Amino acid sequence: MRVLVVEDDPGLGPTIAAGLRSAGFAADRAESLEEADLKVSVNAYDCVVADRGLPDGDALDLIRRWRGAGRPVPVLVLTAFGTVEDRVSGFEHGADDYLVKPFAMAELVVRVRALCRRERPPRLPELAVGDVTLDLPSRRVRRAGVLLTLTAKEFAVLEALMSRAGEVLTRSELIESCWDEMSDPMSNVVDVVVGQLRRKLGPPDLIDSVRGVGYRIGGPSGR
Template sequence: MRVLVVEDDPELGPAIAGGLRAGGFAVDCARLREEADLKVSVNSYDCVVADRGLPDGDVLAVVRTWRGAGRTVPVLVLTALGAVEDRVSGFEHGADDYLVKPFAMAELVARVRALCRRERHPRPPTLTVADLTLDVPSHRVRRGGVLLAFTAKEFAVLEALMVRAGEAVTRTELLESCWDEMSDPASNVVDVVIRHLRRKLGPPDPIESLRGVGYRLRAA
C-alpha cells in the first residue's frame, strides 16, 4: 500500500514516513499543497496523511479540490487544532479522519491501515488463499498453520498478490503499490523480493512467473 505524507516540519515529516515504512507502507513525501496536488494527480495512493497547516495554506483547501474533481483517496489530517469545530470543518471539507498532535505513531499507523482498507478495493483484515493466511493488522503470515517471518516489503508484495489471487500482477503494478517514487523502475527489486518470498514460503511454489508480464499467485 502506498501513502503520501504531506508535512513541512523537518523532524516530524521524516518521523511519520519512517513509522509508516516500518509498518509496511511505501511512502512518498511532500512539503507544500502544490507539491501534494501534483503527486496525487500523477500517482495512485491508498491514503494521504497531511498536516493541516502548511506554508502555502490550509491543506483542507486542496482536499476540497480533490473531492470536487472526483478523487476519493482517503485523507487523514494532522493538526494542533483539537476543538470540535475544527474537526467538524475538516470532515466538511472532505477529510476522512482527524488526528490531533501530539499522537502515538502506533495509532497513526493503525488509522492509516484502516483507511486503506476502506479505499477503492476494500481489503478484509485476514486474507486466505489455499493454505496461505495473511493477517493484516498483526502482520503475520501462516502457511499450513506454520507461522513464517517476512520483512515489511515481503509482506506488502505477498499481500498485493493475495488480494488478486489467480490474476496476473505486473511488475509495474507491484512497484507502484509497494515501493515509493524513488524506486528505479528498471531495477530488479521486485524479482529479488519474489525470490525471497519463494524461499520462505517453501514448496510447492505458490507464485507463478509470467514471462514479460509479472507474477500470479495460484488461487488453489
C-alpha cells in the same frame, strides 16, 4: 498500500514517512500544497496524511478542491489545531479523519490502515492460497500451520498477490502498490523480494513467474 505524507516540518515529515514504511506502507512525501496536488494528480494513493499549516496555505482548502473535482482519496488531517471547531471544520472541508499533535505513531498507523481499506472492495480478514494463509488484522502468515517471519515489504507483496490470486500482476503494478517514489522502476527490487518470499514459503513453489510480465500466485502450479 501507498500513502502521501504532506508535512513541511524537516524532522516530523521524514519521521512519519519512516514510521509508515516500517508498518509496511509505501510512503511518499510532499512539503507544500502545490507539490501534494501534483503528486495526487499523477499517482494512485490509498490515503493522504496532511498537516494543515503548510507554506502555501491550509490543507483544508486543497481537500475541498479535491472533493469538488471528484477526487475521493481518503485524507487524514494531522495538525496542532485541536479544538472542536477545528475538527468540525476539517470534516466539513472533506477530511476523512483528524488526528491532533502530539500523537502516537501506532495510532496513526491504525487510522491510516483503516482509511486505506475503506476505499477498497470489502475483503475477508484472511486470505488463503493452497496451504498458505495470510491474516490481515494480525499481519501473520502461515504455511501448513507454521508461522512465518516476513519483512514488511515481503508481506506487502504477498498480500498484493494473494488478494488477486490467479491473476498475473506486472512488476509495474507491484511497484505501484508496494513501493514509493524512491524506488527505481527499472531495478530488480520486485524480483529480489519475490525470491525472498519463495525461500521463506518453501516448497512446493506457489508463485509462478510469467516471463516478461510479472508474477502470479494460485496459477497453474500454485493451487
